[in-house]
Structure formats: structure tokens, C-alpha cells
Amino acid sequence: MNILILGAGEVGYHIARYLSNEGNNVTVIDNDADRLAMVSDSMDVGTVLGEASHPSVLERASAASADLLIAATTNDEVNMLACQVAHSLFRVPTKMARIRSMEYVQCERLFGRDDLPIDRIISPETEAAKAVLKRVQVSSAADAMDFAGGRVQLLGLPIVPKSPLAGISLAEIDEVVTGMRVYVVAHEHNRTWRVPDASTVLLAGDAIYVAISRNDVDAFLRCIGRDQTASTGRDVMMIGGGNIGFIVARELEKLGIHLKLIERNPKRAEWLAEHLSSSIIIQGDAIDQQLLENEAIHQMGDFLALTNDDETNILASLIARKYRVPHIVTLINRSIYMDLVREIGLDVTVSPRLTTVASILRHVRRGRVLGVSAIGGGELEVLEAEALETTPITADRLRSLRLPRDTVIGAIVRGEEVIIPDGDTQVQPHDIVIIVTRREWAKAVERLFEVQLEFF
Amino acid sequence: MALLTPDHVIVDSHAPTKKAMIAELAQSIRSIDPDQVLEVVMARERLGSTGIGHGVAIPHGRIHDLLHPIVAVARHRKGVDFEAIDGEPVHIVVLLLVPDDDNRQHLELLAHLARLLQQPSFREQIMRATDAESLAALFPEMIPAS
Numbered sequence: 001m002n003i004l005i006l007g008a009g010e011v012g013y014h015i016a017r018y019l020s021n022e023g024n025n026v027t028v029i030d031n032d033a034d035r036l037a038m039v040s041d042s043m044d045v046g047t048v049l050g051e052a053s054h055p056s057v058l059e060r061a062s063a064a065s066a067d068l069l070i071a072a073t074t075n076d077e078v079n080m081l082a083c084q085v086a087h088s089l090f091r092v093p094t095k096m097a098r099i100r101s102m103e104y105v106q107c108e109r110l111f112g113r114d115d116l117p118i119d120r121i122i123s124p125e126t127e128a129a130k131a132v133l134k135r136v137q138v139s140s141a142a143d144a145m146d147f148a149g150g151r152v153q154l155l156g157l158p159i160v161p162k163s164p165l166a167g168i169s170l171a172e173i174d175e176v177v178t179g180m181r182v183y184v185v186a187h188e189h190n191r192t193w194r195v196p197d198a199s200t201v202l203l204a205g206d207a208i209y210v211a212i213s214r215n216d217v218d219a220f221l222r223c224i225g226r227d228q229t230a231s232t233g234r235d236v237m238m239i240g241g242g243n244i245g246f247i248v249a250r251e252l253e254k255l256g257i258h259l260k261l262i263e264r265n266p267k268r269a270e271w272l273a274e275h276l277s278s279s280i281i282i283q284g285d286a287i288d289q290q291l292l293e294n295e296a297i298h299q300m301g302d303f304l305a306l307t308n309d310d311e312t313n314i315l316a317s318l319i320a321r322k323y324r325v326p327h328i329v330t331l332i333n334r335s336i337y338m339d340l341v342r343e344i345g346l347d348v349t350v351s352p353r354l355t356t357v358a359s360i361l362r363h364v365r366r367g368r369v370l371g372v373s374a375i376g377g378g379e380l381e382v383l384e385a386e387a388l389e390t391t392p393i394t395a396d397r398l399r400s401l402r403l404p405r406d407t408v409i410g411a412i413v414r415g416e417e418v419i420i421p422d423g424d425t426q427v428q429p430h431d432i433v434i435i436v437t438r439r440e441w442a443k444a445v446e447r448l449f450e451v452q453l454e455f456f
Numbered sequence: 457m458a459l460l461t462p463d464h465v466i467v468d469s470h471a472p473t474k475k476a477m478i479a480e481l482a483q484s485i486r487s488i489d490p491d492q493v494l495e496v497v498m499a500r501e502r503l504g505s506t507g508i509g510h511g512v513a514i515p516h517g518r519i520h521d522l523l524h525p526i527v528a529v530a531r532h533r534k535g536v537d538f539e540a541i542d543g544e545p546v547h548i549v550v551l552l553l554v555p556d557d558d559n560r561q562h563l564e565l566l567a568h569l570a571r572l573l574q575q576p577s578f579r580e581q582i583m584r585a586t587d588a589e590s591l592a593a594l595f596p597e598m599i600p601a602s
Contacts, residue, residue, distance in 0.1 A: 002473060065473040067498070091479065091491065093498050368503060388503065450504030453570060454563055456518055456554070 001025065003364070004092070006052035006082050007073035008035040010335060011098060011124075014357040015070060019364065020045045027061045030073075035226045038154050053082040055089055056410070063090035070360060071097040076104060077252065080116055084417040087117035096360060102243055109334075120363050127359050128331065128352035129247035135182030135329045135348055136236065136252065136302055143209075145373055147384045148413040148432045152246050153217055154382060156228065156375065161204040164224050171198040177223055180216040181420035184208050185436040186217045186380050195406040195436055209375055211410030211434060213418035234258065237300045239286035239316050240307030241272045244331065244352070248306065253278050261296055262286050265306075286316045298323045306331045368449050370432070372442065381442050382410075382434065389429045390452040399423030403448070404441040409432045457524075460595040464528035465588035469549075471530070471592060474501070474538050478515055481528045481551045488526075493553065507540025512573045516552040516566060525565055528552045529591065531582065548573065548582055568596075 001024045005016050008030035020026040020043050027046040030036050036047040050057035052073055063069070069092045071079035076231065079097040086092040097118045099105055105123045110116050134144050143156030159166050164176045170184050186209040187196040194200075212220055234257050238245055241263035249272070252259050252425045259279040263269040269283040286307060297303070303320035305313035310333050317330040330349045332338055341349055362371040368386040375382060387393045395401065398409060398421055412419040413432040419425060427433055437445045464484050471477035475498060475520070482493035496517035500506070507513040528551040535545025551568055554562040572578050585591035 002475075049563070062472075065476050067475060093495060217556060375481065391504075451506065453506055453508055453514065454566060456500070456516065456562065456568075 001067045002062070002065050003027070004029065004058075004061055004063060004069045004086075005365075006030075006069070006079065007098075008032070008039045008047075009072070009074055011356050011360075012070075012072040012352050013039060014354070015072065015360055015364075016045050016217055017043050017360060020360060027066075029057060029061050030308045051078070053078050053085055055085055055240050058082070058085055058090060063092055066090065066092045068092070068094045068364065069096070070364070072356075072360070073098075074100075076101050076195070080104070080118065083118045084116060094257050096122060096363060098122045098124060098356060098360070100124055112223060122356055122360050124352040124356040125243040127355040128350055129244045129251075130152050131350045131355050132244065132248050132304060132306065132329055132331070133251050135350065136248075136257075136304070136327075137255075143375070145375075145382070147371075147382070147411070147434045151214055151412045151413050151416070152211060152432075153214055154211055154375070154410070155217065155220075156209050157209065157224075159202050159208065160208045161203055163204065164205040165208075166373075167200050167201070169199060169201045170196055177220060179223075180219060182216070182220060183408070183410040183420050185209040185211050185382075188376060193379045195380065195408055195438065209436075211420065211436075213411070213420070216416075234301045235296075235299055235347075236260070236302040236304065237292075237295065237297060237320075238262070238304040239312070240305065240331070241268055241281070242306070242308055245304075245306040246272065246275070247359045248304065249276055249279055260300075262291070262295070286312055287319065289319060292316075292319060292323070295332060297325065302327045302329070304329045304331075308333065310334055310337055314341060314344075314346065318344070321346070369446055372441075375436075379439060380386055380436055381439050382436050383442065383445055384432060384434050385449045387427045387429055387431045387433055388448060388451050388455065390455045391429075391449050393433060393448040394427050394429055394431075397424055398424045401448075404435070404444040407435065407437040407441055407445060410436055457597065458592065458595070459525070459597060460527045460529060460592045462588040463522070464526070465591050466528075466530040467580060467585070467588050467591060469530040469532045470534065471535075471536060474536055474546075477530055477532065477536055477549055478551065481530050481549065484528050485553070487521045488522070488553070492519065492564045493551075497551065497553075505539040505541065507538035507542075507546050508570060508573070509540055509542040509544065510576075510579065511535065511540075511544055511547040512550070512579065513538045513540060513546045513548070514550045514552060514566065516554070516558040516574070519553045522553060522555040524555065525562065527551065527569075527595065529582075529595075531585075531591070548579060554563055572596075575599070 003024050005012050005028045008028050016028050026135040027038050029048045029052045040047045069086045071082045076099050083095040090272050099121050145154045151261050188207040236257050237260045239262045262282045273281040303325040305316045313330050317328050320328050330346045332349050334349050371384045373382045411434045471480050476553050478497050479494050482490035497515045506515045530549045535547050538546040
């Protein structure tokens with residue numbers, strides 16, 4: 001595919017590297033020569049210097065032959081205008097734009113074929129808020145991802161000592177997890193992630209991802225002794241009531257969660273008090289230990305550090321840990337901090353930029369692949385795809401299909417029904433398939449979802 | 457009625473990419489909005505390439521309000537990357553547009569074109585044709601005999 005990426009900042013850089021590694025023909029446009037030099041030094045892509053929305057610049061970047069344009073500059077207006085120019089002058093079929101301002105994002109009528117021609121809007125703050133909410137909702141799992149509109153979940157779980165899962169092989173898992181079907185799709189042992197098979201044995205200290213129907217999550221977590229605190233009536237403390245904080249707070253209120261929100265800016269605190277209903281808004285400094293203590297930080301079930309200052313978030317999270325808050329989510333803007341933060345033991349982090357990169361990449365797929373997410377530090381990928389008529393994936397029962405190596409089908413969604421498959425299952429046209437594979441086989445897996453010539 | 461008329465033939469395309477080639481073919485069909493053709497056909501290509509190997513591709517799609525099938529052909533000496541199943545560049549592109557109805561005949565027409573283009577002698581004739589008229593004359597009448 002010919003792909004045009006506008007903006008060589010952190011988001012553009014990561015997307016360009018990923019897509020060029022996958023063998024796409026990538027061109028990056030930026031108005032900063034130094035940033036472009038960094039891109040062209042570290043990957044095999046073309047670069048064009050200039051204003052991303054200028055017709056002459058897009059022409060120099062061969063926009064007319066581009067299949068996809070990703071507008072990821074830090075300027076909303078440039079991104080939107082570039083999509084319009086690419087549409088009107090160069091007929092670029094698919095256009096995505098990163099748009100931060102909620103003024104635009106919330107205005108759905110603005111976008112469409114006859115309006116602003118943008119096929120998908122990626123809002124870093126909405127994406128980050130969604131990621132934070134996910135972490136709050138399934139707090140007894142280290143990670144939780146939604147597939148097929150939430151019908152299927154992938155739960156990331158550590159195997160703790162004395163867990164009922166410790167010491168059993170996957171062939172025996174039905175004896176421990178009764179009354180429901182789950183599929184273990186990824187397994188970490190000695191810091192290496194693999195796609196497991198029936199003979200894989202789970203040991204304390206390992207970690208796994210399981211595919212499971214949404215309806216079975218609570219029962220499953222109970223079954224393996226990781227009881228989830230009911231979300232209603234839970235006490236949550238949040239610092240930072242910016243755009244991300246506000247979206248998260250609004251959603252938490254809907255879940256009936258008791259929220260205390262600390263915001264430093266008095267005007268913003270007032271605004272929040274007006275626009276939120278059941279939450280308690282406290283105007284004050286997030287790292288004022290006395291304030292946190294007065295607000296009963298030690299009684300909180302969750303602590304969410306969501307200010308736009310990384311250092312404040314990290315410090316506040318460390319204070320929360322000192323008070324033994326069981327579940328802490330730390331927002332990190334600069335990705336260079338991510339590793340550091342994990343080193344000091346804050347393991348649930350959300351990065352607006354990296355979630356933006358992930359959600360853009362999720363939509364850059366050919367065929368009926370609806371999304372791709374990385375798990376296990378990027379070694380493994382989860383693909384969600386619709387099986388159309390004539391595709392190889394529907395050709396036979398799973399045991400007879402020739403899947404690429406290290407590839408498993410974790411779940412199939414047929415209408416509303418979630419099927420955790422076995423060898424006798426056969427994928428039918430219009431099923432949604434959730435499939436886990438090693439990154440190097442992702443291309444081969446995508447081919448299973450390509451239609452044959454006779455598909456109209 | 458001929459399936460392919462000379463005005464729908466591009467004897468010597470220099471389009472640099474798959475998309476440019478389909479856009480060029482769409483332009484040659486005066487009766488339909490070229491943007492619509494490009495959109496429909498590229499959307500179908502994203503589901504799986506119609507490059508069937510041996511330097512041949514048969515991109516196709518359904519067009520609303522079309523009365524009968526339309527074929528347009530482009531020949532490309534150098535070859536264009538079409539993400540074909542054999543990975544080889546494509547020299548012969550046969551664009552097929554059909555009405556938006558549930559008609560088995562469209563499938564038969566597509567299968568018929570695919571069978572024709574699988575014959576090495578037919579491909580050679582296309583590559584050797586000296587002008588649009590002689591190239592168009594190689595293609596059969598509207599309804600395949602099969």
C-alpha cells in the first residue's frame with residue numbers, strides 16, 4: 001500500500017516505522033527538517049519537507065497514488081484541511097485524522113463524504129480515556145481488551161502462587177474452569193510471550209491472556225480466585241480534571257462509582273462541579289499529601305493519576321501506593337517515561353500517544369480485518385476480522401484448516417453468540433473471528449480473510 | 457453487442473500504481489462518474505487483490521443504476537504492482553463493472569473472462585495487438601457462449 005503520513009512527531013514516527021516495517025510504501029511529510037532527518041535516518045521511508053496541507057507539497061509526495069492518508073500533525077486544522085485537499089485534488093480513498101479539540105470531535109455532523117471527508121477521526125484524549133476506563137472496569141486483571149463490540153474480552157492475568165491455574169496444563173483447564181469455556185491465547189514464561197498449545201503448563205509467575213465471553217468474565221475471575229470488586233459503590237480518587245479526566249469521570253458516574261476528583265485550577269474545578277453530578281470536586285494540589293490523607297486516600301479502591309504533567313502523575317501514584325491503594329492507573333504522556341515507570345513498579349500506565357498509535361494502526365488493515373492489537377510487548381498480535389464468503393478461513397473445520405504456525409482462534413462471534421471454538425468448529429461467512437498470532441505471521445493470517453476473485 | 461468497445465481500451469498505459477491505473481480506466485468510461493468507479497473498485501481490491509497471476513488483473517464492482525455490464529481494458533508494457541497472488545507485476549488490466557442486481561450472469565461473465573485470460577495465447581494476442589480496435593475485437597460478445 002502507498003501510505004502518506006503527515007507529521008513526524010511521536011505519533012507519526014511510530015506509525016511510519018510500523019507500517020514501513022510491514023513492507024508498505026510510506027512517505028512522511030513534516031515542516032521541520034530535523035524531525036524528518038530523524039525519520040529518514042531510522043527507517044526506509046520517503047520524506048517531503050513542507051506544510052502538510054499545501055496542494056503543492058501533497059503533490060510532491062505523490063498524493064495521487066496514495067491509498068491512505070494519515071494526518072497526524074499536532075495541528076487539528078492542518079489535519080482536517082489536508083484530508084480535504086487530499087480528497088478534492090488527489091482522490092485519496094481513505095483518510096484518517098488525529099483531532100484533539102473536543103469542539104470538533106463531538107461534532108459528528110461535520111464529517112462525511114459531502115462534508116469534511118475524513119473516514120476516521122482519532123482523538124488521543126478519547127482513546128486515552130477509554131483505555132483508563134477499561135483498566136478501572138476490570139481492575140483484577142492486569143489488562144483487558146474488548147473485541148467484537150465488547151462481546152469478547154481478552155483478559156491479561158498473572159498466574160499468582162496458589163492460583164488454581166498454577167501447575168496445570170491447558171488440556172486440563174476445563175477441569176479447573178467449569179461452567180464456561182475460555183481459550184488461553186497467549187502465555188508468558190521467563191519474560192517471553194508465546195502462543196501456547198494444549199501441552200503448555202502454566203506456572204506461578206507466568207502470565208496469560210484468555211479469550212472469554214463478556215458474560216462469563218465475573219464468573220471466571222471468581223473461579224480462579226481473583227474476585228472483582230463490584231464497580232458500583234466503589235471509591236475512586238482521580239487527580240486532574242482535564243479533557244481525559246472529565247470523560248473518565250462522566251463515565252464512572254454512570255457506573256455508580258463514588259468519585260473524588262482533585263483539580264488544581266480553581267476555574268476548571270468550578271466548571272467540573274457544574275458539569276458533573278455525583279462526584280466530589282476538590283480544588284487543590286494533587287501531590288499535597290495532607291490533602292490526600294484528609295480525603296481518605298487509604299480507603300480508595302482505585303487511584304487515577306490523569307493530570308497533563310507526567311511528573312505529577314508519577315509522584316501522586318507513588319504516594320497512592322504508599323497508602324496501599326490496590327489499583328493505580330498512571331497517565332504518561334512522554335513514552336520515554338514508560339519503561340522507567342514500570343521499573344519503579346507502577347505497572348498500569350496509559351499513554352495517549354501510544355494508544356493513538358495503536359488505534360490508528362488498528363484501522364490500517366486490508367480486507368475485512370477490523371482491527372489489530374499488540375499484546376505481550378508487541379511480540380504477539382490479536383486480529384479481529386470478519387469472514388466473508390469465499391475466504392479461506394471459512395473453507396473447512398478448524399482442525400483441517402492450515403493455519404500459520406503459532407496461531408490460534410480464541411473466539412468466534414456469530415450474531416450475538418460467542419463461540420469459544422474447538423477443532424470441530426467451522427467459521428461461517430459473516431462471523432467475527434478473534435485470532436492470535438506472532439507478529440511475523442500476521443500477514444499470512446490476513447491472507448486467510450482475503451476474498452477470491454469471484455467475490456463481487 | 458460487443459463486450460468491449462475501442463474507446464474503452466488504453467493501449468499503452470503509463471500509470472505508476474494500481475490506483476492510478478484504475479482511475480485511468482474509470483476516466484475512459486464516459487457514462488459513469490469516475491470517482492464512484494474508483495471508490496467501488498478500490499473498496500473491492502482492499503478485500504483481496506483481483507490480480508490472478510500471469511500479469512493479469514480483473515478488478516470489478518457493482519455500480520448502481522448501470523443497465524448492462526461494461527468492460528474496459530488497459531495494457532501496461534512495464535507492468536504495475538497489483539499485489540497479485542503470484543506477486544508478479546500486472547500488464548493486462550480488465551475492468552468489469554456490472555449492474556447492482558443479484559444476477560448469476562455477472563459471475564459467469566467474470567469466470568469467462570478469467571478463463572480466457574488464463575490462456576497464454578490470448579494474453580499474447582492482447583500484448584501484440586497494434587491498436588485499440590484490434591485489441592477490442594479479441595474480446596467476445598456480451599453474453600458468453602458457455
